[in-house]
Structures are given as structure tokens and as C-alpha cells.
């Protein structure tokens with residue numbers, strides 16, 4: 001690509017109430033794409049048969065290269081697998097030391113983060129709150145509302161890439177479950193060293 005050639009601005013849209021975009025097609029992840037991610041595999045298998053929509057997100061289509069800013073909206077629907085709240089798959093960035101910013105537009109949830117050295121952090125997501133996920137930290141959005149979607153706007157370096165392998169094989173060290181009607185962060189019984 002000739003760097004001095006004119007480039008069109010990227011213009012997209014999304015709704016603050018649904019997170020959906022009119023101008024882009026969403027990428028959807030249904031329960032069948034989440035098999036093995038939740039602690040209760042029996043309930044997970046049953047929900048995968050109905051292939052419930054767990055989350056969807058919009059990639060606004062900027063080039064995946066250095067200097068670009070990839071951005072979009074992500075909508076995680078309310079629901080639970082047993083007592084574990086619906087969540088995104090979660091990932092490290094392939095270029096590990098690249099950060100990401102999430103801004104909560106609607107709903108209630110948690111951003112779960114952990115680095116390869118085992119430091120674990122989580123932050124509450126509520127409308128108006130921005131969570132900056134530092135480089136080296138895997139991240140996963142979790143919807144803890146009983147009835148509202150969790151909608152975030154996100155942005156990260158275009159060259160970051162997604163590494164799902166580690167999370168698919170090991171999981172996160174902590175999971176978020178409902179205990180006495182409230183979200184609780186507990187050790188992941190399936191976490192593999």
C-alpha cells in the first residue's frame with residue numbers, strides 16, 4: 001500500500017441501546033462455539049443443542065496492521081450456564097504486549113484479566129466506566145445482569161491479533177458465578193496448569 005495515497009475515512013455506526021451496527025455484519029458466538037469453556041459441562045452441552053447466542057461483536061474493518069486502531073462494539077447477552085454467567089471466550093493478543101480499552105455503554109458485568117505469570121485482576125463494568133486492559137493480560141467480558149445485555153465499545157492496536165489457544169486449553173484461573181443472588185469470583189475448578 002502506498003502510504004502517501006489518499007485513504008478514505010472509516011465511518012460506521014452503532015446503537016447505544018443495542019450495541020448493534022446498521023452498516024456492519026456482526027460476528028456471533030453461540031453456545032456450540034463455547035463448548036469446554038464453562039465449568040458445568042452437562043448444562044453447557046444442553047444449551048449447545050439449542051445453540052443459544054451468547055455474544056456478538058462488530059469488527060469495523062480497519063486493516064490489521066501497525067498504526068491502525070481496531071475498534072467496535074461487543075454485546076454479551078444475559079444468561080448462565082448452571083450458576084456461571086455468560087461470557088466471551090477471552091483471549092491473549094498474539095502480540096502479547098498490546099493493550100485494549102473497553103468502555104461500558106450499557107448493562108453490568110466484569111472484565112476478567114490475567115497475565116501468563118498468574119496475576120489475576122477483575123474490574124466492574126457499568127455504564128460510563130472505561131477499563132484499560134494492560135498489555136500481556138488475557139481478557140474476557142462477563143455479563144452479571146439477570147436481564148440486560150452488556151454492551152461495550154472497544155479499541156486496540158491493529159496489529160495485536162488474537163491468541164485463543166491458551167484460554168481454550170487452560171481456561172482462566174477464576175470464573176464468575178452467582179452465589180446467594182450476587183456475582184462471586186471463585187477459583188476455576190477446571191483450570192489446568
Ligand SMILES: O=P(O)(O)OC[C@H]1O[C@](O)(CO)[C@@H](O)[C@@H]1O
Pocket residue numbers: 029057058059072073074088089090091100154156162
Ligand atoms: O474475541 P473473543 O474473546 O471471542 O471476544 C470478543 C471480543 O473481543 C474482541 O476480540 C476485542 O478484544 C472484540 O472483537 C470482541 O469484543
Ligand SMILES: [Fe+2]
Pocket residue numbers: 091092093100139156
Ligand atoms: Fe482483545
